[in-house]
Amino acid sequence: MSDYQAPIKDMLFAMRELAGLEEINQLPAFGEATPDLVEAVLEEASQLAAEVIAPINRIGDEKGTVVEDGGVRVPEEFSAAYRQFTAGGWSGVSMPAEFGGQGLPYLVGLGVEEMIQSACLAWSLCPLLTEGAVRALQEHGDPALQGLLMEKLVSGEWTGTMNLTEPQAGSDLALLRSQAEPDGDGYRVTGQKIYITWGDHDMTDNLVHLVLARLPDAPEGVKGLSLFAVPKYLVGPDGAVGEANAVKVVSIEHKLGIHGSPTCVLAFEGAFGYLVGGPHEGLACMFTMMNHARLSVGLEGVSISERAYQLALAYAKDRVQGRVHGVEGAVTIIHHPDVRRMLLHMKACIEGMRALVYVAGGHLDMAHNHPDPAAREREHTRVALLTPIVKGWCTEMSQQLTSIGLQVHGGMGYVEEAGAAQHFRDARITTIYEGTTGIQAGDLIGRKILRDRGAALTSLIADIAASDAELAAHGERLAVIRQALAASRADIAGAAEWLAGNVSGDASVPGAVSFNFLMLSGTLLAGWYLAQSAAIASERLAAGADDRSFYEAKIVTARFYAEQMLPLTGAYRKAIQAGGDSIMALSEEQF
């Protein structure tokens, strides 16, 4: 038996009850994605994850990747798993059917992606980057370029990469210096890119690098960036792989975790590339990739935490140590209240995080596919608001949760053989890549809250308020949850009001309060979804549903979260309302 079992029941609960799967399935774009089909897809994917991908996780961590003869070599087990993955059509689950994908809702793709990420985070990054490239080409590429590249990428025959960062330009893309010169029907791209995830490997015959660079007449700053598709090997008009392009692997990084994922320094030395989108429209193209990737990385926070939870839970059910009141002899450590607290903390947060990501995914399906333009706009606004919270909060939580998973193991957790340490190391990248937590928090405050004067946030708070009557209907059973949620809702409303009243006088305020605002938002939203889950569970129990154990656990889990997590919103609110004075008061020398 694999040491990873996909939590399909909770995934389906979140998709159906919270993220609107049934409504999405009825959209014209997904006429054939019946609920039964979704369940079958998830079941099949869970086998792939457990039997093919989960076993390579440790191997990738221990073997790592190497540069040989100018290219990156990954463990053979990785290539073997990749062959099974593409042979099963898994690369294209939610990718466009016109290019050979399965065309299922993005939401369903998230479920498959969660399993793959839980099974092996390092490996899962390769398909993730490919999917980002597909979405950028689909939205911004011209038909000729799509014809040349899309089918190969959708099938996974080739993989994609995302080339943004340069040594002097990480979070600040305005500082990018890579150049592109027109040459015949294409361009010659020159520059050095760093932190290129799966920037080279030997799993496929070709790779397509999407590269941000500047055309000769480009304006300064981010408005002068253009996006280029640069294949590793040149591609003939018939799609055949030809000679090597002028892209060199300079080195790979020696990292804390995700050792199985090669993080490359790439040198583009007049490499031939195709323009994606218009000149100087690179930023918009990049945001298409990035917004997708940010939801995926938020999901990584869920996935790696779920894997860590399963490992800690198995250990807690097996390890005998200590005694408890009312039980004869030594007990397994899951009997100890403090160990149960740790496990329940993981479980409750993970279920809340999963709901948050899936709900965002559901909104994205609606934003892309709803027949009513006004509904699309509304859904787009909501997913834009949720995206930095998904990315920022879920990955921040994954630091805490994988650390608790290690802690449950005691001394064994610190020994690499136990596996808990790998999850802890692997998780650590998630708050950094695809925009650090600080970048997400800045996006939330600046672009998503202040720019529309809080309209999107106000609408979200109103939706949360609308749950109150529903919770009230369940009386005492959900009273603790209802009360805690109302208090947290008042916290976000109060914080938002304070922000509106204090932002104009002090330029440091948005940056000073952004992290706490992001944490407040994520903590509250997960609590809201868990509260809704508890209400649904309570209804099902009242209606005599079969699976009483699952629904009872949902209520307990939501109550635990309301007791232990939701009170944090009060602390975040106070920190926000303290503003930026203390933060800005010290000189550099006083630090």
Place this chain on the structure above:
Amino acid sequence: MSDYQAPIKDMLFAMRELAGLEEINQLPAFGEATPDLVEAVLEEASQLAAEVIAPINRIGDEKGTVVEDGGVRVPEEFSAAYRQFTAGGWSGVSMPAEFGGQGLPYLVGLGVEEMIQSACLAWSLCPLLTEGAVRALQEHGDPALQGLLMEKLVSGEWTGTMNLTEPQAGSDLALLRSQAEPDGDGYRVTGQKIYITWGDHDMTDNLVHLVLARLPDAPEGVKGLSLFAVPKYLVGPDGAVGEANAVKVVSIEHKLGIHGSPTCVLAFEGAFGYLVGGPHEGLACMFTMMNHARLSVGLEGVSISERAYQLALAYAKDRVQGRVHGVEGAVTIIHHPDVRRMLLHMKACIEGMRALVYVAGGHLDMAHNHPDPAAREREHTRVALLTPIVKGWCTEMSQQLTSIGLQVHGGMGYVEEAGAAQHFRDARITTIYEGTTGIQAGDLIGRKILRDRGAALTSLIADIAASDAELAAHGERLAVIRQALAASRADIAGAAEWLAGNVSGDASVPGAVSFNFLMLSGTLLAGWYLAQSAAIASERLAAGADDRSFYEAKIVTARFYAEQMLPLTGAYRKAIQAGGDSIMALSEEQF
């Protein structure tokens, strides 16, 4: 210049203004430890730390340790540093003068220890364990045994180890199975011990293992444990090192961090040993070692966080990225409010944690050396209450702080070469060894709060309340701090009252609330010490002190902590007052 500079100014501030160094210096036991001498000792130690020990930190991480020819080999650089350490007499800074130590206050020893730990945590564990062995032998060994071993250990010519854990017995020492049989004027010890820090190495000619084992007639459980001193090489009556004892290095662990510290599995195969203390009194002897070691590990939380802070701060002052309002062009990232927030969070927490450890150290000096028995008893009660908070809270905080240190580096933080990842990995052991956070929390609630019906805690809360008038005297300047501290004091009082009223009816309550009680206590105490620091700083500024920059920073730092950290006590209190119902509600299958 070294990349570590000891924060001597803040250390001395905490020792003098908060931990009572002057009063301790005037105790008969320390008549010669004048303030000037203390400062000179710290200055000299800081050079050793920066120039000799800090440079070996990365080397130990990269080279690690190996088992060769039945023994552990450590990097030669570690041995060279150890020779300089012992040659300078640093091994015995606060160890008894009668056995060749410098006999300085424990508090001063803590200052030296912090520097050594910051410089290289893995290496520092060797002297730490030796000091634990010295204290156990000093308190419980008979004069003959002391005569045989003490001078060698105090000088560091030999090192000491602590052998508690066995595969089936980690947190629960009742499960220990190692045996000891009388043999002539000694004993023969048999059993396997795991997680033995610095359990073997080639830095010295001999080691002394302190080993818990059972005599033939021993009662079951922890009351049947005896402590034995088992040298690696047999010791002649003249102290000469003789033949190898029957102790084998079975293996060393492959760990997440502290790679330079060999963590051994040792097999005692009828090894000759000396009884320390009386038969079946091993637990008391062990607690002598452990209480000392717990303060030291709490200090490790401070030390590793301080090193991580210095690295992050240097990076933030150097790395150019992004723009801020009011400054032309790209800026170093310390200009960004969210980066300043991270750095100030580290700084404020570290200063609060340092104060907590040093205050506990000061109480320990008083508890051991005050001429008045009633005062000794009072001081002992206070340090017993603080010890689990020092160990549990400071190490939990170090997880968060070293993680923030890495985060400040962005992508570079995830690359091992930057060094931030090593601090993050090294810190991760501190919440586990010397008793996990769960064990500390259980000790706090059970032995330190419930056993005396809250008397020690009530006395501490009264002391905190007594600060209020002092803070009030500074008016508006400290009003934010005063208000936050009062709210947090109400939180701990409320939580304690709830605990007293709810503990008798439900056996799960202590374990269910213990972690949150520990976190509440630590958060509050650090805030209290920072508030006192701010009041002192405010006085000095009013009196026209020279070092205005330092004192102004103290006030800002305390205010930041009051704004951002103290509000957490409200959340901890709510979690405590939720009790154990949710935590105990799920069956094993429902997790």
